[in-house]
Amino acid sequence: MTDVAALPFFDEPHRAIVERIQGFARDVIEPRAGEADTGDPVAAGREFVRDAATHGILSLFVAGGAADGRKPDLRTVCLARDAIAGASACADSVFAVHGLGTFPIALAGDASLRTRYLSAALDGTAIGAFAVTEPEAGSDPAGMATRARRDGDAYVIDGGKTLISNAGLATFYVVFARTDPEAGRKGMSAFVVDADTPGFRVVRQIALMASHPIGELAFEACRVPVSHRLGADGDGLKIALTTLDFFRSSVGAAACGMAGRALDEAVGRAAVRRQFGTRIADFQMTRAAIADMATDLDAARLLVYRAAWTKDRGAQRVTREAAMAKLYATEAAQRIIDRAVQLHGGIGVQRGVVVERLYRDIRALRIYEGTSEIQRLIIAEQVLGRE
Numbered sequence: 001m002t003d004v005a006a007l008p009f010f011d012e013p014h015r016a017i018v019e020r021i022q023g024f025a026r027d028v029i030e031p032r033a034g035e036a037d038t039g040d041p042v043a044a045g046r047e048f049v050r051d052a053a054t055h056g057i058l059s060l061f062v063a064g065g066a067a068d069g070r071k072p073d074l075r076t077v078c079l080a081r082d083a084i085a086g087a088s089a090c091a092d093s094v095f096a097v098h099g100l101g102t103f104p105i106a107l108a109g110d111a112s113l114r115t116r117y118l119s120a121a122l123d124g125t126a127i128g129a130f131a132v133t134e135p136e137a138g139s140d141p142a143g144m145a146t147r148a149r150r151d152g153d154a155y156v157i158d159g160g161k162t163l164i165s166n167a168g169l170a171t172f173y174v175v176f177a178r179t180d181p182e183a184g185r186k187g188m189s190a191f192v193v194d195a196d197t198p199g200f201r202v203v204r205q206i207a208l209m210a211s212h213p214i215g216e217l218a219f220e221a222c223r224v225p226v227s228h229r230l231g232a233d234g235d236g237l238k239i240a241l242t243t244l245d246f247f248r249s250s251v252g253a254a255a256c257g258m259a260g261r262a263l264d265e266a267v268g269r270a271a272v273r274r275q276f277g278t279r280i281a282d283f284q285m286t287r288a289a290i291a292d293m294a295t296d297l298d299a300a301r302l303l304v305y306r307a308a309w310t311k312d313r314g315a316q317r318v319t320r321e322a323a324m325a326k327l328y329a330t331e332a333a334q335r336i337i338d339r340a341v342q343l344h345g346g347i348g349v350q351r352g353v354v355v356e357r358l359y360r361d362i363r364a365l366r367i368y369e370g371t372s373e374i375q376r377l378i379i380a381e382q383v384l385g386r387e
Contacts, residue, residue: 004082004301009309014075017060021080024055025087033088037357041213042205045094045127045169052095053124061099062121063106064246072103074246074308078253082301085254086261089361092254093212094127096247097165101128103243104174104190108231113192117172129170131161131193131217132240138163139374141176141188141237146219148177148189150233153226155179155191157219160203165368167215168202171195175219176236188236192228199223210360248322248369249307252329255365256301259333262340262358263293269344286343293336300329320382327375330365337362 004018028051036044052058060080064072077099085092102121105113105128120126137143146159157177164173173193180187193200199222205215230239267290270281280286307321315321340355341348348355366372 004079004305007301007305009305010075010079014079017076018079018083021057021060021083024052024057025083028055029084029087029091033090033357034352036088036090037211038352039211041090041211042168044090044211045166045213048088048091048094049098049124049127049169052091053122058095058098058122058124061095061102063102063118064099072106072246074249074311075305077247077250078304078308081250081254082257082260082304085257085361089254089258089358090211090213092257093165094169096250096254097130097170098128100130100243100247101166101170101172101174103246104130104230104239105192107242108190108235108239109192110227112227113230117192126171127166127169129164129166129173130243131164131173131175133161133163134159135162139371141240142185144176144178144188146175146177147181148179148191148224150179150226151223154223155189155226155229157191157193157199157222157224159219161217161219163206163214163368164217165212165214167213167217168205169213173200173217174230176240177219179233179236183234185237186234188240189233190230190236190239191224192230193219193222193224197222197224208364210357210364212364244369245317245319245322246311249304249311249318249325251365251369252300252304252307252325255329255333255362256297256304258358258362258365259293259297259300259329259336262333262337262355263290263297265354265358266290266293266340266343269340273343273345280343289339289343293339296332296336300325300332303328320379323370323375323378323382326370327372327379330362331372333362334366 060076081092105117148155148157175191175193176188178187179189199220201218203216203218270286273280303325307318307325310321311318337358341359344355
């Protein structure tokens, strides 16, 4: 497996935390991965958050690692996701979405909101979520139908969201809604909505092929104080895009973590599985497969950490770099994990085997935070726009 910290994109502080993150993933997350995969994902998510808070790991995710007022550090987020996703995709998703929910508050919240939510997010007493997606507003935010109407010192939110990660687990949600339907992309605003706010409810949990706390939300005359608006009225899309631009590379890092785990499992299996009286590791086709897997993984990690390094070096946006990293890493991880299942033979499709779990876990990463198709459009637009 690639020694991630040896890549040229890291400083000494990053290398110093790698061992701690990997130890946490191995010793704390890994033993609960199977239970999280087959049990209640909301209950598992609470346990993961509690453990991460106890071990000081939540600080690596909250507000992009900047809850204490420091500059966000994308390389830290990526290192953490790379390590944790290989142990449990459920834990990785919970922590990453917690980061997504806190980042807009650090980015655009006033001092009161930052004090109230970020300190609690650090110790795990508050858990965040990021609510954009609707049935007709996934890749296309222009299709958003949720409305927020100003009424004195409050906004009244009506509408619904779907496929919202950490639904039922989160204690607060960063919710995006239209405040001016006639203003197009400039008519969207962002709000912090507490889970116990009257008029808000989690309608249902949605069962996915991989276990995650994810569900459908409803807002019915849900009153939110004006002080819970993030930024100015109409800043919602800018806040959403800035948040996603920061975190998108980390989706690629999670994919690398899953792919790296699959490669390790495949190498271990190839060394002991025998066919026709020979270890399959000695077959040329097996060696070719492993060579392709390792090359794909190294290429993916280089793209991911290049994007993270570029952002941490002060780039305002890393739209092209992040899109390339997310696209290549998630697609490559799908190939790597598929080959790992193939090298396992029949055991590879048995429920509960690590590569079988990874096979289910990886599929969603090619969809959320921008599908592979959308990433290709973004990359092409960036390239063509420079000609």
